Amino acid sequence: MTATDTAPMIVPSFDSPRSEGRKLAIICSKGNLDMAYPGLILANAALGEDVETHMFFTFWGFDIITKATMADLKFSFVGNTAMHPPGHSGMGVHHMLGALPGATTMATKMMKKQIADLDVPDVPEFLELLSGSGAHLWACRMSADMNHLTEDDLYEGVEGIISASDFIELTEGAQLLFI
Amino acid sequence: MTTTTIAGRQVDVNDEGFLVEPGQWTEDLAAELATLIGLELTDAHWKLIRFLRDDYVTQGETATLRRVSTRTGTPVKELFALFPGKPAKKMAYVSGLPKPKGCV
Structure with missing residues (x-):
């Protein structure tokens, strides 16, 4: 193909057999803004690495794929003793200040801005990105029943409302993340 | 870093085979690199490659998949179809x- 009078050619192993058959299951059980993103970002990273990725949205994580709530997830720092303003000035923010009226709204706004500044999409657009990348999105049956929600209430890319056993069955052999 | 010969030209690559010096890249080389990973470049591929090259000059870093998608108006699904897998x-x-x- 080409002359090799220098070092032999190195071709990246994009389709190495090692990644074949690798599967990742991510269980999203929290509906706070800051707990939604880790799952979304890791799923996106896995899909970009050609890893078959299944996400299961359960309990509060159901809000991530519910049309009525997905664009409006919130961040509260109550109970988060690690809370500090963006950057590390050494200044902390007492977590109980987060209980003051308006604190959650303000903290959410700030976090959304930080995320947008990095050109990272909001939750609905992120779901589209994942769907387009081939993610399998599953809704938890029990969560749907508890909230009296049906597939019509969910983001279109959700493949179905399934039971916990169904999810365990279809992610056989997968690496698993519980968030 | 290793110096190797691709498409009759000496280029510097890292241990994975990626070019180290974006300046050593030419469109002829792109076609050869594509062949090496089993791709045949079409106009749709070229549109994206040219975007990536231009964007790198202005941003100083390689565009992510989402950036390529939003800036070129190409659905992510299509990017996966054009450059399958990764x-x-x-x-x-x-x-x-x-x-x-x-x-x-």
């Missing part, structure tokens, strides 16, 4: 750029 890395490789660093 589109962001494959696009970077063919464009003679480092792997994207951004998470999303």
Whole structure:
């Protein structure tokens, strides 16, 4: 193909057999803004690495794929003793200040801005990105029943409302993340 | 870093085979790099490669998959169809750029 009078050619192993058959299951059980993103970002990273990725949205994580709530997830720092303003000035923010009226709204706004500044999409657009990348999105049956929600209430890319056993069955052999 | 010969030209590559010097890249080389990873470049591929090259000049880093998608108006699904498996890395490789660093 080409002359090799220098070092032999190195071709990246994009389709190495090692990644074949690798599967990742991510269980999203929290509906706070800051707990939604880790799952979304890791799923996106896995899909970009050609890893078959299944996400299961359960309990509060159901809000991530519910049309009525997905664009409006919130961040509260109550109970988060690690809370500090963006950057590390050494200044902390007492977590109980987060209980003051308006604190959650303000903290959410700030976090959304930080995320947008990095050109990272909001939750609905992120779901589209994942769907387009081939993610399998599953809704938890029990969560749907508890909230009296049906597939019509969910983001279109959700493949179905399934039971916990169904999810365990279809992610056989997968690496698993519980968030 | 290793010096190797691709398409009759000496180029510097890293241990994965990615070009180290984006300046050593040419469109002829892109076609050869694509062949090496089993791709045949069409106009649709070229549109994306040219975007990646231009964007790298202005941004100083390789565009992520999402950036390529939003800035070129190409659905992510199509990017996966054009550069199957690991589109962001494959696009970077063919464009003679480092792997994207951004998470999303």
